[in-house]
């Protein structure tokens with residue numbers, strides 16, 4: 001495997017992997033940025049007592065969680081050009097397709113986490129706020145949501161860690177993220193080294209994710 | 225001045241009628257104790273009065289303003305949103321389980337609503353809150369969080385939180401039922417202080433001796449109806465109704481046992 005230390009080769013490999021990492025991080029951050037708020041909106045709709053809001057969202061969540069993310073990536077990328085009638089059909093850029101699929105998929109998971117968190121807050125909190133004259137929005141933003149966030153940090157951190165690794169799936173669309181870059185380099189030099197180094201890269205990213213969530217949990221640990 | 229007037233109030237859940245035609249009035253400065261067996265509709269009545277439940281029939285007037293009434297056709301009509309908001313501010317509620325906001329300090333639990341809802345400046349709200357904390361003997365707990373307090377302390381803070389909104393009437397739903405017996409005294413003492421200051425209050429309680437001592441008037445409820453009401457001496461010493469008598473008798477028996 002690792003033959004002799006090859007300075008120039010190592011630097012070349014690191015450069016390649018770092019480039020792939022930038023793409024990986026772009027997918028990771030964009031997905032988080034979009035799916036965290038979208039998940040909250042979906043959760044609120046899912047909780048709604050209006051069936052015409054909650055039922056479609058229930059189905060949406062079922063599909064997003066019940067089918068492979070890989071398949072969803074392919075679907076989002078190909079559907080507009082294959083399923084729409086001629087004239088209306090169009091192509092989405094690969095990267096955009098990847099972000100859409102990831103955002104929808106992760107929003108579904110986050111929505112269920114939010115929902116669990118929101119429903120775990122005792123009814124008395126809403127009632128105390130109502131009697132004090134808070135509006136529904138004030139109650140949600142000032143009383144409920146802060147408590148929800150504290151409760152859902154651990155399950156959210158699980159999902160975020162999974163997201164770091166799931167970004168490797170976008171290679172199915174031919175996007176050169178970290179894993180694909182490493183794989184190509186592996187076949188080129190007939191060595192598994194690039195793949196294992198990429199593994200270390202993922203580990204490092206998730207070490208940062210873990211630390212970040214740990215700090216956040218500590219910060220919110222000032223009350224019980 | 226009349227603070228609360230309730231006429232022919234009905235409230236049920238599905239098939240179950242829980243409040244069955246209740247009427248009464250409360251004058252400013254009056255302390256009304258509400259007693260009655262479990263399931264007689266005491267909590268539901270308070271929840272209707274504080275807008276936590278929608279009524280099915282009847283009329284509620286708060287300080288001369290109609291909060292809700294029923295048309296001759298039987299349609300229940302609540303006041304428009306804006307008016308309802310104003311009326312709501314006249315009503316305070318203290319819950320059995322305190323329902324303090326766990327992520328706020330004691331001080332912020334008390335100041336949040338006056339600032340956000342009452343439109344009072346943070347400085348003024350804080351000054352008022354500190355005064356209230358002094359009154360309930362918890363000024364050194366201003367920066368503590370609810371989880372750091374005993375149940376009795378939590379309930380005293382909950383009372384201060386309600387008082388900070390300067391309500392015209394304060395409702396209590398069994399304010400000491402969730403407390404260890406040795407902690408009920410400190411909460412009852414705070415309520416007693418408010419009574420001395422002529423705060424208008426309606427207190428649902430299982431503490432008969434407290435009702436007897438503090439209330440100006442006692443209401444006995446059973447099966448969603450007011451069976452009997454009157455001064456404590458009359459209700460406790462000389463109840464005119466058979467049901468009141470047997471309730472108090474059972475109560476005394478179980479208390480002695």
Ligand SMILES: Nc1ncnc2c1ncn2[C@@H]1O[C@H](COP(=O)(O)OP(=O)(O)OP(=O)(O)O)[C@@H](O)[C@H]1O
Nearest residue numbers: 237240242260261262263264265266267268269398
């Ligand atoms: N949200 C609800 N849905 C259905 N039934 C309810 C609801 N709230 C109360 N009830 C029923 O209404 C009846 C009266 O309840 P309520 O809590 O008003 O009695 P209470 O006099 O406060 O009793 P306690 O002394 O035990 O507190 C009970 O039979 C209860 O089960």
Ligand SMILES: [Mg+2]
Nearest residue numbers: 266267268398
């Ligand atoms: Mg009750």
